[in-house]
Amino acid sequence: MINELKIFLEKFNIKNILLAVSGGVDSMVMLDCFYKLSKEIDINIEIANFNHKTRDGQSDKDSIFVKNKAKEMGLIYHYAEGDMDKYAIDNKISSEEAGRLLRHKFFNQVLNSKKDSYYLALAHNLDDQVETILMRIIRGTGIDGLEAMDVYEYPLIRPLLNVTKQEILAYARDNSIEYVQDLSNFENIYLRNKIRNQLIPLLKEEYNPNIYDSILSLSDLAKSQNQTLNRYLNILKNKIVVSKNELIAELNINELKNISDYEKIEIIRSEINDLSSNYNFTKNHYNEILKIIDSNSSSIKKINGLAFYKSFKNLVIRIDQANELENEISIEILDHHQLIVNSYIIDLENITDDYKSINLKIRKRKNGDRIEINSKEKKLKDFLIDKKVDSYERDFLPIIEVDNEIIQVGDIYKKQNAYMKIKVRRANE
Known part of the structure; x- marks a missing residue:
């Protein structure tokens, strides 16, 4: 040995x-x-x-x-x-x-x-x-x-x-x-x-x-076939994978619909493995993911630490992250208050002592949320769709609410207010 x-x-x-x-x-x-x-x-x-x-x-x-x-x-x-x-x-x-x-x-x-x-x-x-x-x-x-x-x-x-x-x-x-x-x-x-x-x-x-000999022989054969298959799948992936990094992969749904279920599963399996591991994914799991492609729903399916959903024209696969806004955050107004929530840096600076008694909360979005745009009310959901905010990421946007009124949504919406200076920016900017 x-x-x-x-x-x-x-x-x-x-x-x-x-x-x-x-x-x-x-x-x-x-x-x-x-x-x-x-x-x-x-x-x-x-x-x-x-x-x-x-x-x-x-x-x-x-x-x-x-x-x-x-x-x-x-x-x-x-x-x-x-x-x-x-x-x-x-x-x-x-x-x-x-x-x-x-x-x-x-x-x-x-x-x-x-x-x-x-x-x-x-x-x-x-x-x-x-x-x-x-x-x-x-x-x-x-x-x-x-x-x-x-x-x-x-x-x-x-x-x-x-x-x-x-x-x-x-x-x-x-x-x-x-x-x-x-x-x-x-x-x-x-x-x-x-x-x-x-x-x-x-x-x-x-x-x-x-x-043992039979199983290892099968394994050797599979390895040879995979080498041929992977060359073909890489050609497909160049058309189908829109973008990817260490946290997320986006696949073009229209292109996915043009290939067989077998090809879909092999490409999805490959992207899962690049993000995390396909170790615990079963045939039933892949069938559930395939349903998302043909569905009109934007609901999110979570499997083995990954999230799968449709976002606009793409199938999104991403690592499921903990949301710090699952429980709303109540803030006591000080001269200066800084928080880091879901990779957003939030700076709050009060203007005058008169406003230190206001009820300020930071939370995630909820059904029925509305904001004011050009003196008219608009559903927050519709606003986020218009802004093409990914459906998964919408729940990670910090909603700043003062006395039950939304005055800021992440770094994409801000209402003029007399309460305080508020600056929201992404931590990596």
């Missing part, structure tokens, strides 16, 4: 490695191999450990175990923790996905702090590979979901990806490797555990003892 690892590092000229170590047998075997190699060849290794705060404190003990092992080996140890289950609830995603997102955010922070180029080594093995593909099939996936993980995917490396769990356990036994046993791996709570403990043994015993 060590010799294969040495060849791998030399092939990609890898010198600096951050090892993701949980304390389980896979990561401890990986650590042992890299540690022994560091005595033979010129490589730098460090340890990163993320504590998911699970299993009634057992994860704390696992982190202490890894920390002590790092000290024993004389290796730099990076540590962070986060409540996986709470993050899952807050972001409406599965616990598995929450854990993955939290630890990779930490790993990336460590990598970005390095002056030299570092690789992140993950201890995925061949069994993990098969489990992942089966899990995607069960949840519902496109051809891209059948692709296996890659051994090399800068800055990620998976040096044990072609090694079976049985081989890893044998190495640990033969080399007296200490590791912690996560007993929750044997509890059939999570889908992956059910696949590992129930489905795969059944498939091997009753249907195909070489099921």
